[in-house]
Amino acid sequence: xxxxxxxxxxxxxxxxxxxxxxxxxxxxxxxxxxxxxxxxxxxxxxxxxxxxxxxxxxx
Numbered sequence: 662x663x664x665x666x667x668x669x670x671x672x673x674x675x676x677x678x679x680x681x682x683x684x685x686x687x688x689x690x691x692x693x694x695x696x697x698x699x700x701x702x703x704x705x706x707x708x709x710x711x712x713x714x715x716x717x718x719x720x
Contacts, residue, residue, distance in 0.1 A: 664696035673715040674698060 668678045674695055681691045706713050 664692050664699060667699055668692065668695045671715075 667674045668691065669675070677698065678691050678695055681694055686694075702713060
């Protein structure tokens with residue numbers, strides 16, 4: 662559910678999802694890729710003990 666919301670509203674994940682959609686990926690594949698990106702972001706925030714900074718993302 663979080664991946665669905667992030668795909669629609671997160672400024673840093675929206676271009677990533679659009680790029681996958683342009684490559685003709687299926688909707689389920691796009692959601693899984695966004696879910697994986699979210700997991701990496703969450704792990705990085707917890708590991709480094711820093712707040713999420715969307716300007717540092719490079720997708």
